[in-house]
Amino acid sequence: xxVCTGCSLLCDDIExxxxxxxxxxxxxxxxxxxxHFQTVWGERTGPVVDGQEVSQDQAIERAAxxxxxxxxxxxxxxxxxxxxxxxxxxxxARKLGATIDxxxxxxQGLLMERVLTGxxxxxxxxxxxxxxxxxxxxxxDPSNSHPRHLSRFAYYPRGSKRQKSYEEERTMIVVDVRRxxxxxxxxxxxxxxxxxxxxxxxxxxxxxxxxIPKFGDKKRMIELGKLLKKTEFGxxxxxxxxxxxxxxxxxxxxxxxxxxxxxxxxxxxxxxxHYNARGFNQLLLDQTGFVNQxxxxxxxxxxxPECSVVEAARSCDACLVIGSDPLSSLPFGTAGALxxxxxxxxxxCRTLTTDAASVVIPSAMYGLEAGGSALRMDGVKVGFxxxxxTDLPPDEEILRRLLEAV
Numbered sequence: 211x212x213v214c215t216g217c218s219l220l221c222d223d224i225e226x227x228x229x230x231x232x233x234x235x236x237x238x239x240x241x242x243x244x245x246h247f248q249t250v251w252g253e254r255t256g257p258v259v260d261g262q263e264v265s266q267d268q269a270i271e272r273a274a275x276x277x278x279x280x281x282x283x284x285x286x287x288x289x290x291x292x293x294x295x296x297x298x299x300x301x302x303a304r305k306l307g308a309t310i311d312x313x314x315x316x317x318q319g320l321l322m323e324r325v326l327t328g329x330x331x332x333x334x335x336x337x338x339x340x341x342x343x344x345x346x347x348x349x350x351d352p353s354n355s356h357p358r359h360l361s362r363f364a365y366y367p368r369g370s371k372r373q374k375s376y377e378e379e380r381t382m383i384v385v386d387v388r389r390x391x392x393x394x395x396x397x398x399x400x401x402x403x404x405x406x407x408x409x410x411x412x413x414x415x416x417x418x419x420x421x422i423p424k425f426g427d428k429k430r431m432i433e434l435g436k437l438l439k440k441t442e443f444g445x446x447x448x449x450x451x452x453x454x455x456x457x458x459x460x461x462x463x464x465x466x467x468x469x470x471x472x473x474x475x476x477x478x479x480x481x482x483x484h485y486n487a488r489g490f491n492q493l494l495l496d497q498t499g500f501v502n503q504x505x506x507x508x509x510x511x512x513x514x515p516e517c518s519v520v521e522a523a524r525s526c527d528a529c530l531v532i533g534s535d536p537l538s539s540l541p542f543g544t545a546g547a548l549x550x551x552x553x554x555x556x557x558x559c560r561t562l563t564t565d566a567a568s569v570v571i572p573s574a575m576y577g578l579e580a581g582g583s584a585l586r587m588d589g590v591k592v593g594f595x596x597x598x599x600t601d602l603p604p605d606e607e608i609l610r611r612l613l614e615a616v
Contacts, residue, residue, distance in 0.1 A: 213594035214239060215290075215485040215577035216246030217356050218587035219335075219363075226597055240357035250578045250598065253560040258570040266571070270608060273530070273554040273569045274615035280528035280552075282507070283308040286519055287534030289484035292582030293591075295605035296490050299532065300497055302613045309505045309522045312490050313539065317450040320460050321480050322491050323501045330467055333445070333477035334588045335362075340369035341443040346383045349407070349451025350481040353391035356587075359481075360395065364445065381437065385410060386451065398434065400426065407455040411462045414438070418469055444476040479588050485577075486533075486584035523547035530554045530612075532605055535561040556608055573605050580604035 212224040225237035232251060239247060257269035264272075277283055285303045288296050289312055303310040314322060324330040338345065345364045352359035360366055365376050372379045384396040385407070393399045402410050406425075413425030417435030422428060438444070446467070456462060470476040482488055491501040498504050500513040515521060519536070523529075523544045529551045537545045538561065555567035558575045574580035579600040583593040 212597045213577050213592060214243040214246065215575075215584070215594065216240075216243040218482045218485050218487060219356050219358055220485055220584060220586045220592040220594075221358055221362070222592060222594075228597070242357055247578065249559055250575055255555075255557055255560050255564050255570050255572040257572060258564075258567075260568055266603075269569055269571045270611050271615070273571060274612050276528050276552050276554060276569065277306060277530065277612065278616050280306070280308075280526070282522075282526045283528045283530065284519065284522040284526040284551075285310040285530045285532075286312070286522075286536060286548075287532045288312045288490040289487040289533055290576075291486060291533035291605045292576050292580075293486065293489045293493065293584055294582050295532070295609055296486070296493050298606055298609040298613060300493060302609055302616070303504075304506045305613060306616060307507045309507070309517050309519075309526065310494070311503050311517070311519045311522065312487065313519075313534065313536070314487065314491060314502045315518050315520075316540065318448075318453050318480050318482055318487075319491070319502050321448055321453050321463075321478075322482070322488065323495075324460065324464065325478055325480060326492055326495050326501060329464060330478045331471060331476070332479060332588070334590055335364075335479065335586065336590075337443075337477070338445045338479070339363045339367050339372075341371050342369075342445045343372065343379055344381050344383065344437065344441040344444040346385065346444065346446045347392055347396075347481075348385045348446060348448045349387075349453070349455065350447050350449025351386070351390040351392045352447070352481060353395065355449075355481065355483060359447075360392075364447070365395070383434070383437075398430075398437075400430070400434070402426075402455075405455050407452055408459055408462055411466050415466055415469055418473065438470065438476075439473055441474045441476070444470070444474060446476060446478045447481045448478065449481045482587050484533075488587060488589060489585035492585055492589070519548075520544050523551075526551065528552045528554075530556070531563055531567070532556040532609075535563045537562040537566055556605055558602070571608055572602055573608055574600050574602040576604065582606065 214221045227235040259272045382396045383398045385400045409425045413423035416423045423431040498511040503517040505512045505517040553567040554569045555564045556571045577594045581595045
């Protein structure tokens with residue numbers, strides 16, 4: 211059995227038969243996982259310094275020199291690497307007095323912080339499979355982002371208490387700004403305007419309190435309220451769409467979940483994308499008290515917008531990127547600022563960031579060529595072993611060498 215690190219479901223039931231130069235047979239991989247497995251034979255990176263091919267040792271040595279000379283380094287990324295590498299990375303940031311951050315401030319950081327600190331109630335995906343009769347996808351589209359989510363955990367599986375599954379015992383609700391692929395499978399769909407989630411929350415709260423809602427189709431909103439009140443075990447799966455819509459009004463979601471849980475059990479599991487995004491937020495929280503945007507420049511860890519990648523991109527003088535491709539994923543202004551810095555990219559595959567980096571250090575692919583562990587989207591720790599041999603070191607080993615060298 212292999213573990214797929216193609217998304218944060220970390221499916222651990224993958225059966226693989228190998229042949230020379232590829233896979234002979236694979237079982238249980240979704241289309242996204244299949245593409246992820248194929249990248250091991252895609253365009254890989256090589257060790258590079260200032261556009262010239264060098265040895266792996268020379269690339270690591272040059273990276274260490276850049277980090278040692280930097281007065282305000284930024285360590286960025288982390289969502290696509292192991293817990294072990296993330297832990298060493300935090301140690302490296304502390305030793306350098308660096309800023310360390312991931313992409314969560316742009317997507318689900320506010321939500322993840324609430325879940326990890328216990329402000330919002332949560333559960334495991336196994337609890338959802340066994341007990342949930344209502345699943346609410348809010349600003350998320352798992353049919354495309356996590357193709358096995360519905361079949362393994364939320365809607366189609368036969369759980370210990372939900373043997374009749376979607377035919378009789380499960381209901382799926384989707385709230386979104388558009389008709390996504392997940393909507394086509396849902397029992398109920400509520401379309402909101404961009405930025406209209408606050409109004410939707412107000413309407414649901416009104417119905418739960420026995421009042422007439424002011425948002426949308428009043429009859430359907432009342433129908434939704436009746437369904438929610440009769441729920442035995444509910445699961446809410448918020449995506450980036452909800453977080454971006456609410457922005458600084460996340461307390462509205464807190465209030466709704468508090469009201470729901472006064473009536474019936476409702477849990478929250480953020481639908482994070484990258485396979486170990488939650489792991490980084492959890493490790494950083496455990497060590498610093500913050501889930502992202504941390505600076506080790508002072509006597510104790512500092513946190514805030516001034517420690518974010520947005521500000522660091524303007525003020526830092528060197529950047530190490532790992533488990534991420536910020537030049538293709540971050541806002542244009544931030545990506546442009548990063549592209550002008552001396553950048554070290556640790557990555558197994560060629561990306562826009564590796565193409566622009568001053569130093570490129572190739573690494574083994576976790577779950578395929580390297581073993582380790584990660585936190586699934588629900589916080590469950592999953593270990594994985596390599597299924598392919600490689601001479602490339604894993605991220606953890608590269609970071610340890612940098613930690614020793616600086």
